[in-house]
Amino acid sequence: MNEILEILFGLGGKLAAHVVLAAAAIALGIAVALPLAVWASRNAAVSRIALGFASLVQTIPALALLALFFPILLSLRAVFGEGLPTLGFLPALLALALYALLPILRNAVTAREQMDAGVLEAADGVGMTGWQKLRLVEAPLAAPYIMAGIRTAAVWTIGAATLSTTIGQPSLGDPIFAGLQTQNWALVLAGCIASAGLAMVADSLLGLVERGFAQRKRWLVWGGLGVAVAGVLLSAWTLRPAERGADTIVIGTKSFSEQYILARLIGSQLEDAGFAVDYRDGLGSAVVHEAVTTGAIDIAIDYTGTLWTNQLKRDDNPGREEMYRALSEWERETSGTLVLGRLGFENAYAFAMRQDRADELGLRTMDDLARASSRLTIGGDVEFFRRPEWFAVRDAYGFDFARQRNFTATFMYDALTGGEADVISAYTSDGRIAADRLVVLEDTRGAFPSYDAILLVAPDQAGNTQLVSALEPLIGAIDVDAMREANFAVDRLEDKKSPKQAAADLAERIGL
Amino acid sequence: MPGTNSPFLAIDQVTRSFDRTVAVDRVSLDILENQFVALVGASGSGKSTLLKTINRLVEPDAGTIRFDGEDIRQGEPHALRRRMGYVFQGIGLFPHMDVAQNIGIGPKLAGAPIGSGRVAELLELVDLGSDYAARMPHELSGGQRQRIGVARALAGDPHLLLMDEPFGALDPVTRDALGKRVRELHDRLGLTSLMVTHDMAEALLLADRILVMEAGRIVADCTPGQLLAGEGGDTAQALVAVPRDQARALAGMAP
Numbered sequence: 115m116n117e118i119l120e121i122l123f124g125l126g127g128k129l130a131a132h133v134v135l136a137a138a139a140i141a142l143g144i145a146v147a148l149p150l151a152v153w154a155s156r157n158a159a160v161s162r163i164a165l166g167f168a169s170l171v172q173t174i175p176a177l178a179l180l181a182l183f184f185p186i187l188l189s190l191r192a193v194f195g196e197g198l199p200t201l202g203f204l205p206a207l208l209a210l211a212l213y214a215l216l217p218i219l220r221n222a223v224t225a226r227e228q229m230d231a232g233v234l235e236a237a238d239g240v241g242m243t244g245w246q247k248l249r250l251v252e253a254p255l256a257a258p259y260i261m262a263g264i265r266t267a268a269v270w271t272i273g274a275a276t277l278s279t280t281i282g283q284p285s286l287g288d289p290i291f292a293g294l295q296t297q298n299w300a301l302v303l304a305g306c307i308a309s310a311g312l313a314m315v316a317d318s319l320l321g322l323v324e325r326g327f328a329q330r331k332r333w334l335v336w337g338g339l340g341v342a343v344a345g346v347l348l349s350a351w352t353l354r355p356a357e358r359g360a361d362t363i364v365i366g367t368k369s370f371s372e373q374y375i376l377a378r379l380i381g382s383q384l385e386d387a388g389f390a391v392d393y394r395d396g397l398g399s400a401v402v403h404e405a406v407t408t409g410a411i412d413i414a415i416d417y418t419g420t421l422w423t424n425q426l427k428r429d430d431n432p433g434r435e436e437m438y439r440a441l442s443e444w445e446r447e448t449s450g451t452l453v454l455g456r457l458g459f460e461n462a463y464a465f466a467m468r469q470d471r472a473d474e475l476g477l478r479t480m481d482d483l484a485r486a487s488s489r490l491t492i493g494g495d496v497e498f499f500r501r502p503e504w505f506a507v508r509d510a511y512g513f514d515f516a517r518q519r520n521f522t523a524t525f526m527y528d529a530l531t532g533g534e535a536d537v538i539s540a541y542t543s544d545g546r547i548a549a550d551r552l553v554v555l556e557d558t559r560g561a562f563p564s565y566d567a568i569l570l571v572a573p574d575q576a577g578n579t580q581l582v583s584a585l586e587p588l589i590g591a592i593d594v595d596a597m598r599e600a601n602f603a604v605d606r607l608e609d610k611k612s613p614k615q616a617a618a619d620l621a622e623r624i625g626l
Numbered sequence: 627m628p629g630t631n632s633p634f635l636a637i638d639q640v641t642r643s644f645d646r647t648v649a650v651d652r653v654s655l656d657i658l659e660n661q662f663v664a665l666v667g668a669s670g671s672g673k674s675t676l677l678k679t680i681n682r683l684v685e686p687d688a689g690t691i692r693f694d695g696e697d698i699r700q701g702e703p704h705a706l707r708r709r710m711g712y713v714f715q716g717i718g719l720f721p722h723m724d725v726a727q728n729i730g731i732g733p734k735l736a737g738a739p740i741g742s743g744r745v746a747e748l749l750e751l752v753d754l755g756s757d758y759a760a761r762m763p764h765e766l767s768g769g770q771r772q773r774i775g776v777a778r779a780l781a782g783d784p785h786l787l788l789m790d791e792p793f794g795a796l797d798p799v800t801r802d803a804l805g806k807r808v809r810e811l812h813d814r815l816g817l818t819s820l821m822v823t824h825d826m827a828e829a830l831l832l833a834d835r836i837l838v839m840e841a842g843r844i845v846a847d848c849t850p851g852q853l854l855a856g857e858g859g860d861t862a863q864a865l866v867a868v869p870r871d872q873a874r875a876l877a878g879m880a881p
Binding site: 231232233234235236239240241243246250255 | 681683703705707708720732
């Protein structure tokens with residue numbers, strides 16, 4: 115409990131960023147929804163189209179909507195120039211504003227449809243112009259309903275804003291995503307408590323405004339709005355000094371422990387060399403590569419096999435060295451991104467089993483596994499059985515498992531120790547292989563591609579010799595045992611370390 | 627007629643259709659100043675539509691209307707409406723404004739807001755005390771609401787009062803009292819009034835002149851006396867027969 119409190123007190127910056135993002139998104143949502151509602155109330159076709167569109171947006175999962183803005187903004191660079199941000203605040207703002215649109219628009223349109231026809235006829239009858247009718251009759255009568263819509267939008271937006279972490283916008287989602295990946299439940303809880311608390315505060319303040327409109331008490335309207343606006347302004351003000359200078363190096367990470375640790379290792383290396391460093395943690399796996407090649411972030415760690423399949427769209431396996439060479443050339447030619455080098459370890463797929471189970475069945479290699487597969491259950495992470503790597507090994511060895519089961523990466527290991535799976539698609543740099551004393555079956559036919567961890571530098575920093583020389587000591591410096599130990603220090607349930615502490619230990623171990 | 631004053635309200639060949647139904651069919655009509663005219667007819671005869679073409683709540687497909695010598699299409703509709711009082715069955719008090727604000731809305735829109743003295747005066751015209759000024763519409767009975775509706779229509783000192791089934795939703799006692807009150811105000815304030823009603827008895831008791839409409843056309847244009855004397859044709863007489871038969875039946879029941 116104390117741990118959660120301690121984390122909560124440290125979330126000030128994330129909270130402020132969250133407040134500013136959500137407030138801006140709601141404000142933009144209102145600014146779009148209200149004129150649209152007025153237009154819709156005067157034109158049935160507009161009403162149908164606008165409500166249909168807003169409902170359609172609502173059916174897109176928030177996570178996907180946020181991610182979709184990355185390619186959209188990227189293509190808009192053709193119009194607005196290279197300065198258009200593709201990650202962070204702007205795409206998060208646009209996606210959340212779209213999300214906020216529906217409840218506001220629907221309530222406004224419904225309020226107008228339900229309005230007493232006699233009152234509207236009287237407004238014309240006493241000689242109001244269209245604008246006077248809107249201002250003096252339609253707006254005040256619809257205000258409580260619109261406010262109820264804004265309340266709903268505010269609660270949704272504050273909740274969905276936690277997902278903006280995945281596109282590189284700091285928010286209360288940062289501790290949630292980091293905690294989920296490193297199994298640090300205190301972090302997850304703290305993030306959830308903070309965002310739920312914020313939603314409740316916003317809801318009750320806007321509730322006051324709604325009551326003020328319904329009961330025609332102006333002081334309630336101005337009081338509720340005043341406190342809400344003051345909170346947003348205060349948040350914006352606290353964010354002001356945190357604004358990073360132009361020469362800050364931004365390191366992006368995917369959402370798992372190894373990435374967090376390596377980012378801190380690189381970060382401390384750069385800070386020692388005099389750079390200011392900022393982190394964009396927990397980016398979507400597909401987003402990271404786009405981000406570094408377009409310069410939205412400056413440095414990323416990726417894996418050769420991943421890029422080979424996902425970016426080069428290749429399904430052949432030319433061998434470890436050739437893959438690295440071809441990939442480096444491809445990055446240089448397509449975007450000018452610098453593949454600085456390999457860190458020295460692989461984070462590949464490998465089939466792992468419990469020692470006792472492997473002994474019992476007499477399995478040492480994947481050929482042995484293929485012979486026994488019809489009696490066994492295989493567990494994989496959520497995407498494994500749809501990946502080309504799986505098809506490649508399945509066909510190379512002729513696997514025919516009795517059952518396939520999907521688990522999240524974390525629970526996959528628990529499934530193995532709990533006997534719910536006989537064999538899993540583990541990751542070779544994962545500390546839990548050693549900790550759980552798992553046996554890795556030998557890939558005698560070389561069917562799994564290699565997954566060398568590589569350091570990518572964005573095109574506009576590729577010529578930064580100071581940066582490159584600060585990073586060079588990392589190349590080839592981290593062997594798989596060192597990485598496993600660091601990962602396990604963060605992933606284990608007892609005596610957990612933070613990614614930063616683990617990075618410091620790792621730096622010491624490899625002699626930096 | 628050449629040589630006389632032009633009529634206060636001159637309707638000339640006005641036509642209006644909705645989809646394929648002709649609601650008002652080439653109606654021509656002159657109304658003189660200070661007349662109290664009732665427009666009577668069955669539902670769907672086009673009487674409300676005709677009334678609404680005068681304050682441009684409905685725009686005619688063809689024909690012209692002149693108000694005080696001027697074509698009503700010359701200015702903006704809202705400016706025209708501020709010169710006419712409008713009372714209708716729906717009443718349409720603004721629920722978020724108190725009685726004083728409701729009464730004063732027209733003058734306020736016209737840029738000449740009225741004070742509490744004038745509000746009290748208008749309330750008095752419709753037999754309500756000045757203590758009603760601060761009440762909200764939802765606190766009033768239906769009859770009180772329509773009284774406020776009449777006061778609102780009179781606030782801008784209009785010379786023309788348009789009424790569309792103004793007492794249709796009221797109970798008979800209130801209806802009778804408010805009808806008489808409106809007729810008194812018509813005389814006292816020197817108004818020209820045009821009232822749509824489906825109730826021939828109401829028309830006979832209040833109006834100077836009764837127009838009977840059927841299928842978009844005016845089929846009778848008589849004084850109450852002429853109608854009671856059997857003039858005006860079959861449609862008009864069928865309407866007159868209803869209150870007359872009721873009156874006879876009631877007289878027959880008297881002890």
